[in-house]
Amino acid sequence: MQAFVLDVDGARLRDDWPSPSPREGWTRVATRMAGVCNTDLELLKGYMGFRGVLGHEFVGIALDGSLAGSRVVGGINFACHSCPACADNLGRHCAARTVLGILGADGTFAEEFAIPTRNLLRVPDTVPDHAAVFAEPLAAACEIVEQLGDGYECACLVLGDGKLGLLIAQTLAVSGYTVTLVGHHLDRLGWLEARGVSLAREIPSGIKFPLVIEATGSAAGLSTALASVRPRGTVILKSTIAVRHEIDLSPIVIDEIRLLGSRCGPFGPALALLESRRVTTDQMIDSVLPFSAVPEAISRAATAGTLKVVLEIP
Amino acid sequence: MQAFVLDVDGARLRDDWPSPSPREGWTRVATRMAGVCNTDLELLKGYMGFRGVLGHEFVGIALDGSLAGSRVVGGINFACHSCPACADNLGRHCAARTVLGILGADGTFAEEFAIPTRNLLRVPDTVPDHAAVFAEPLAAACEIVEQLGDGYECACLVLGDGKLGLLIAQTLAVSGYTVTLVGHHLDRLGWLEARGVSLAREIPSGIKFPLVIEATGSAAGLSTALASVRPRGTVILKSTIAVRHEIDLSPIVIDEIRLLGSRCGPFGPALALLESRRVTTDQMIDSVLPFSAVPEAISRAATAGTLKVVLEIP
Numbered sequence: 001m002q003a004f005v006l007d008v009d010g011a012r013l014r015d016d017w018p019s020p021s022p023r024e025g026w027t028r029v030a031t032r033m034a035g036v037c038n039t040d041l042e043l044l045k046g047y048m049g050f051r052g053v054l055g056h057e058f059v060g061i062a063l064d065g066s067l068a069g070s071r072v073v074g075g076i077n078f079a080c081h082s083c084p085a086c087a088d089n090l091g092r093h094c095a096a097r098t099v100l101g102i103l104g105a106d107g108t109f110a111e112e113f114a115i116p117t118r119n120l121l122r123v124p125d126t127v128p129d130h131a132a133v134f135a136e137p138l139a140a141a142c143e144i145v146e147q148l149g150d151g152y153e154c155a156c157l158v159l160g161d162g163k164l165g166l167l168i169a170q171t172l173a174v175s176g177y178t179v180t181l182v183g184h185h186l187d188r189l190g191w192l193e194a195r196g197v198s199l200a201r202e203i204p205s206g207i208k209f210p211l212v213i214e215a216t217g218s219a220a221g222l223s224t225a226l227a228s229v230r231p232r233g234t235v236i237l238k239s240t241i242a243v244r245h246e247i248d249l250s251p252i253v254i255d256e257i258r259l260l261g262s263r264c265g266p267f268g269p270a271l272a273l274l275e276s277r278r279v280t281t282d283q284m285i286d287s288v289l290p291f292s293a294v295p296e297a298i299s300r301a302a303t304a305g306t307l308k309v310v311l312e313i314p
Numbered sequence: 315m316q317a318f319v320l321d322v323d324g325a326r327l328r329d330d331w332p333s334p335s336p337r338e339g340w341t342r343v344a345t346r347m348a349g350v351c352n353t354d355l356e357l358l359k360g361y362m363g364f365r366g367v368l369g370h371e372f373v374g375i376a377l378d379g380s381l382a383g384s385r386v387v388g389g390i391n392f393a394c395h396s397c398p399a400c401a402d403n404l405g406r407h408c409a410a411r412t413v414l415g416i417l418g419a420d421g422t423f424a425e426e427f428a429i430p431t432r433n434l435l436r437v438p439d440t441v442p443d444h445a446a447v448f449a450e451p452l453a454a455a456c457e458i459v460e461q462l463g464d465g466y467e468c469a470c471l472v473l474g475d476g477k478l479g480l481l482i483a484q485t486l487a488v489s490g491y492t493v494t495l496v497g498h499h500l501d502r503l504g505w506l507e508a509r510g511v512s513l514a515r516e517i518p519s520g521i522k523f524p525l526v527i528e529a530t531g532s533a534a535g536l537s538t539a540l541a542s543v544r545p546r547g548t549v550i551l552k553s554t555i556a557v558r559h560e561i562d563l564s565p566i567v568i569d570e571i572r573l574l575g576s577r578c579g580p581f582g583p584a585l586a587l588l589e590s591r592r593v594t595t596d597q598m599i600d601s602v603l604p605f606s607a608v609p610e611a612i613s614r615a616a617t618a619g620t621l622k623v624v625l626e627i628p
Contacts, residue, residue, distance in 0.1 A: 248558045249536065249559070253552065254577060
C-alpha cells in the first residue's frame with residue numbers, strides 16, 4: 001500500500017509498504033483524512049528518533065472487528081494495560097506505551113493503519129470528515145479543562161494563534177472561561193470573536209492573569225507566560241519544545257506559580273464539542289491535499305502562519 | 315545602634331545606624347537571635363539590588379505596642395492591605411509589599427528593627443530562642459503542606475540536605491508523607507531517621523515518585539527532580555535561583571508534571587511544630603556567634619555544607 005515513511009535516509013512516499021495484518025484486539029482502519037501536526041514536523045527533524053509511517057491525526061473507516069464499517073477517530077497512546085500507571089487509569093502515561101506515528105507504531109499517513117480497538121470512538125454522522133480530523137488536537141485542548149477541574153473558570157490569556165491555540169481558545173471560551181488570545185495573525189481570526197474570544201496583538205499591559213496558556217510552540221513562550229500570570233496563578237505549558245533553552249525560573253518560586261504540563265486529552269468531550277458545533281474548525285483548514293501530495297503538504301505546513309493542512313485519501 | 319548594613323560599597327557592621335522610630339501599627343523589636351539564610355548570601359551578591367540592614371530570620375522582644383515585652387517571631391512580607399492580592403488574602407504576594415531585610419525594609423541584623431504589628435506572633439514559653447529563630451524557614455516548609463492540601467500524603471523525595479531540605483523532610487514526615495531525603499552529608503543526619511525520614515546518597519533508581527521537592531539550591535536541581543517524578547506527579551520548586559539556566563522543559567509537557575513554586579509560609583503551623591517538638595532544630599545549628607562576629611558568621615554560612623549559623627545579640 002501507499003505510505004509516507006520516515007527512515008534513516010529521510011522521509012518519502014512509498015507504494016510498497018506492507019498493509020497491517022489482522023490482530024486480536026486491534027482494528028485495521030482505512031484512512032480518509034489525516035492532519036499534519038507540528039509534531040510531525042519535529043519528528044522529521046529527528047525528535048524521538050522515530051522511524052516508520054508518520055501521522056497521528058485521522059478520521060477513517062474501521063475495516064474489521066466490532067466497529068467494522070464505522071467512521072472512527074481514536075486515541076494515539078497504545079497502553080500496556082498492566083503496569084501501575086495503567087492501573088491508575090493513566091494509560092496515556094504508560095511507560096511501555098507505543099504512540100501512533102510517534103513512537104514504535106506506524107501512523108496514519110497511509111492507506112491503512114492498525115490501532116487497538118479500545119482506542120477507537122465512532123464519529124457522529126453529523127460531524128463531517130474535515131471536522132472529525134481535528135478530534136486529536138481538540139482532545140488535547142479539552143485536556144486543559146479536565147486538568148483545571150470544575151469551578152476554576154476565570155479570565156485567561158492564550159499565547160499563540162496557531163492551530164492548537166485556536167482550539168484551546170474556543171474550548172476554554174465555551175467552558176466558561178473569559179478568553180483573550182494573543183497572536184500575530186489576527187486579521188484572519190475575526191470569526192473567533194463571535195465565539196466569545198477577545199483578540200489582542202500584544203500582551204495586555206498592566207494586567208496579570210490568573211491563568212495563562214502557553215501554546216506558542218516557541219521556546220520563549222514560557223518566559224512570556226510567567227511575565228503575564230499573577231502570583232499564585234496557573235500557567236499551562238502546551239508547547240513541546242524539544243530543545244534545551246535558557247530560562248530564569250525564579251518567578252515561579254517568588255510568585256508561587258503553578259505550572260502544569262499538558263499533552264494528549266480525552267476524545268469523548270472533543271467529539272461532543274464538534275457534534276454540538278460549539279467549537280468550529282471550518283476556518284482552521286488551510287488546505288486539503290490529495291495523499292500523493294504529502295511532501296508538498298508537509299512543506300506547506302512548515303511555513304510559519306499556516307493553519308491545518310489535511311491529507312485526503314480517496 | 316549597631317547594624318550590619320549592605321550598601322553600594324559592600325556590607326559592614328556599623329554602630330551609627332539610626333534606631334527605628336515609633337510608628338502607628340508597627341512594633342519595634344529588639345533582636346535576640348537572627349539566623350543567616352542563603353537569601354542573605356544572594357543579597358550580598360547583588361540579588362534584588364537590596365540596600366539596608368540585612369536579615370529576616372529572628373526572634374526578639376517587642377519594645378512597644380500591644381505585644382510590648384513579649385518574645386516574638388513574625389512574617390517578613392509587609393503587605394499594603396489595600397490591593398487586589400491583599401483582598402484575596404494573598405498579602406505575601408502583594409505587589410506593593412516590602413520585605414524585611416530583602417526589599418525596601420531594614421532587617422534583623424541589628425539591635426532593633428521595625429515590623430507591622432499584625433505580622434508578629436508571640437512565641438510559646440517552651441520554645442527556646444535557638445528553636446524560635448527557625449520559625450521563618452520552618453514556615454516556608456509548612457507552605458508546601460498547605461499548597462498540597464489535605465489528602466495528598468504520598469511517598470516523596472526531598473532533594474537537598476541543606477537547612478531548608480532538613481526542615482522540609484521533617485515537616486512532610488510528621489504530616490503523613492513517606493519521605494526519602496537525598497543528600498551529600500548523610501553521616502551527620504542519623505537523627506533524621508528517628509524522625510521517620512529515610513536517607514539516600516543517590517536518587518533511588520527504578521522508582522518514580524508522585525512528589526519531589528527540589529531544595530538543592532542549585533540550578534541543576536529541577537532537571538534532577540523532573541527525572542525522578544512520575545507522570546502526572548508534582549515537583550515543588552523551593553530553590554530561588556537568581557540566574558538564567560538551560561533546561562529541557564519537554565518532560566513537563568510529555569509527563570504532564572505539575573510544577574509548584576513555593577516561597578514563604580504560615581508561621582502559626584511552624585510555631586505549633588516547634589512547640590510540640592514534632593520538628594526539631596537542635597541538630598541543625600552549626601554555630602551561635604555574637605553579633606560583633608557577623609562578618610565571620612556570613613563567611614561561615616557561605617561555606618558549602620554549613621548548617622544554620624545564628625547571631626546572638628545580648
